[in-house]
Amino acid sequence: MRIDGTLVAPSDYNVIAKSGSWLRFERVTGVSIYGGTLDAQGTKLWACKNSGKSCPKGARITAPGNSPNTDGIHLERSSGVSIMNSHIGTGDDCVSIGPGNSNLWIENISCGPGHGISIGSLGWDLQEAGVQNVTVKTVTFTGTDNGLRIKTWARPSNGFVRGVLFQDAAMVNVRNPIIIDQNYCPHHKNCPDQASGVRISNVKYQDIHGTSSTQVAVKFDCSKTHPCSGIRLDKINLTYRGKAATAFCANAGGTATRVVEPTSCL
Structure with a gap:
């Protein structure tokens, strides 16, 4: 799997929280992942945590x-x-x-x-x-x-x-x-x-x-x-x-x- 550029997560962190995973590989053999950048867009989640509200783990x-x-x-x-x-x-x-x-x-x-x-x-x-x-x-x-x-x-x-x-x-x-x-x-x-x-x-x-x-x-x-x-x-x-x-x-x-x-x- 080659990533060209940036793979960006949903801007709404609740989307990933409800799905349970952002990137997931199951029952695979000999997988290589290389190149690119992963952007989880964590700014809003950390802002929520710093506010003391109930946020995803x-x-x-x-x-x-x-x-x-x-x-x-x-x-x-x-x-x-x-x-x-x-x-x-x-x-x-x-x-x-x-x-x-x-x-x-x-x-x-x-x-x-x-x-x-x-x-x-x-x-x-x-x-x-x-x-x-x-x-x-x-x-x-x-x-x-x-x-x-x-x-x-x-x-x-x-x-x-x-x-x-x-x-x-x-x-x-x-x-x-x-x-x-x-x-x-x-x-x-x-x-x-x-x-x-x-x-x-x-x-x-x-x-x-x-x-x-x-x-x-x-x-x-x-x-x-x-x-x-x-x-x-x-x-x-x-x-x-x-x-x-x-x-x-x-x-x-x-x-x-x-x-x-x-x-x-x-």
Whole structure:
């Protein structure tokens, strides 16, 4: 399916609300969608929500959990974007945040199935714009591969991630509830024996609770040449099969305050 130009939704948001979907694909195999622009004409809907009136709910994005490379929402080279009040279930990241993003607000999101909310992958290019000032709050992850993730390639880069707040997240049987992976190198191609040049700093995790489907619920696997700094844990409570989970740290520095379970390894 090729889109030439702009595909515009009805100007009356109630039309889509009553139909249940704007674009829908069912029982298909080998579909590619490329080109063009999607204009959902959301201005009137957001005006309604800001007025306090009763308005249709936010977006609902669904795809099977085994569908490859189906990010729900991908952001790149954007600023001042808000994603709110949405349910996203897919086969890849519910929300993925690529290079060059700043001043993002993500709130009241339900994610599952999927790979969680990810900053990254970053650091593929040597010269790459960074990510800064990102807030993710009031989110629920159900049966996802990851919860809150920052992921960078194990390659030289001048990129960075800084000024991130993950707040009030509920995990329900999530494989990696909290994870920083700076050694991403699938199939050991294009990056073996290298280290990530992306600098990660000033990332805060506050009020993260729920259950992990693996023993290691908190994993900070940072770059050996550019260690993570300023990682802050505040009020973390993650368990594994009704018992204490564990944490893993490599090349990560920071602090932990109030109750933090599993015990901090920073």
